[in-house]
Amino acid sequence: MNANKLILAGLPMIAVTYGLSRFSYGLMLPYINEAINMTQSTSGIISSLSYVAYCIAIVAAMVFSRTVASRLILVTAGALSVVGLGVISVSLTPVGLGAGIFLAGMSTGLSSPPYASIVNTNVESNRQNQANAWINSGTSIGTAFTGVVAIMMVDSWRATYVIFMIIAVMVLAANYKVLPRTQAYGEKSPTGFVKQEWRQSVQLILASLLLGGSSAAYWTFSRDFIVNLASVPAYLGDWFWVIIGLAGLLGGTAGIFINRFGIMKAFRMSVVTLSTASLLLGGWPGNSIVGILSPFLFGSSYVFITGVLIVWGVSVFRTNPSIGLGLPFLVLALGQAVGSVVSGILAGLFGYHMLFLAAAMIGYVSLVFQYKTRQHFSRAYYS
Template identity: 25%
Template structure:
């Protein structure tokens, strides 16, 4: 079980930290080389979020039946897209590879949720899911350190991301091969969830969409905001590493926060992330403060995504992968909208105004999750 958790954490670290979220990390250098403006790059980021959402839709359909196939698809799309980004000099191919690479994260999450759910004992599932989901943090740290050591050669960083993704995928497929037969569980997963299941997820769906919108500001434009405010490339990369440090801290706090109900944990995570988003928009000219708020945002973001997994698992554990896929689809729809809207608002309102709008959306997400206790719904 320990080896499977490590391998699963590595897949999340690769598909999220080294690939999907690293697009914003390398955005300043890539924009200069390809001659793309921030609004255009925002549209590419939005397209990447749509690809993530489509992949998570596939997870919704087959995640509870064929989780290992989803993990394989994650490795192929994230790894292949990364290599494509590294090798191409054509804007069209670059855009396509950037979009396709994000599908890997959308496939990875629901597949790993089901694999871990099968392998872990009931008492350990929440902690194990939190640890695997927190792989985003180490991935971000690795991405920042790689970019720092290789700068300005961003292409080699994408080659490394593709290689790590492939190795991590192979490890999960190897260590997860002894899990229960997927065909045995297929009978219970063939039907779409009933109306009661959807009704019990209403608050989670609205909260996920709002937080996705709010989180788009930091991931897509955080480093650009720092550089435009006068920060050096090294300082901006350090801030990105601190995002990863905050995300990695989730592994340490998981045993403590697991005592909270999922909705309470959601509020505890999203409100600090909202405050950090607003603070980064206003403090991008102060590197120490910007670094601190990046660390807080990293913890809040990773903890919030873990809370979504626990939220849907609490509602119906037998459809944990389905629920994760649905919530992550909605989350990334919100993030796609946020990437496009915040990118347009930067030109009109500046970073402080645009990040303020995003922070308001993230704060609303926290309130949506905390406004009332979840009702227990009998789901057949």
């Protein structure tokens, strides 16, 4: 399958499942709270449902990656996205909202691993890093789009979710038509080699966990923080999510950067940038320059770091690329699930300032972890 054709199918699906179905909640939260009055703790718990659903779905995607066609898994992801967005649009209570968020979150977990398998079996090896990174950058497209639609629709969040649902139907139809109907499965590798891969994944797992916890606060509460600051111009609150999304397009260069400079340099650069975004927001939230710089740093580095985690994981789990992509994303989501709940509690107790400063410190700690793998892996991955 042509790499560009796969990117054109995969990127919008990731945009729908991640940007529209999952991360739009943080954008819409101020408007949703006007209709469904919730405490910060309740908002955090509902946000965590998306990550819990994501974890369940991504485990299922990894488990069935060798027995169920990737195309079928992706069609299921698209269908769950459509249903979840529809339920959110008609929710009248936190329970109904939580159900919609949960279903939409499942679509996200099912959408990423299958693309890794399709790329591995249908794209030439020298283009796989770039293909995975560009498909992953759909997150930024979806995030920017949600921001633009929210500005145009003002506070009509229900109508906004109906629009998202219609787009999800269109993207689902396109993927159903474009994705390969047949799938080749790799040969089963020796047990010892698979165990070696799991041992090599420990630092990847720990880094993903901390980064998930660090980023959860930003995804859930950053815009709610900004729009309620009297010292920040109203236009910054309106365009905050758009800045995150547009900056995320830089994340599509992760594969190119890794091929040239190695995984560790890419990892360290993106971790420092991601954590600094939270540090700036917590330390100087009333500064207009920070109001632009912080979401720019966060958007570009979040998509970039997820691209790094994809390449890191796939390079470790050579015997099963779906696990290589799914495992770090699963652990990232576990960190975000816990982080969302804890963030809501911390915000209620100490305020948003301390929340974002704490999130930054957690992110910086992840710099202690190192990329290590077997010597026979491609030199393109070495730091």
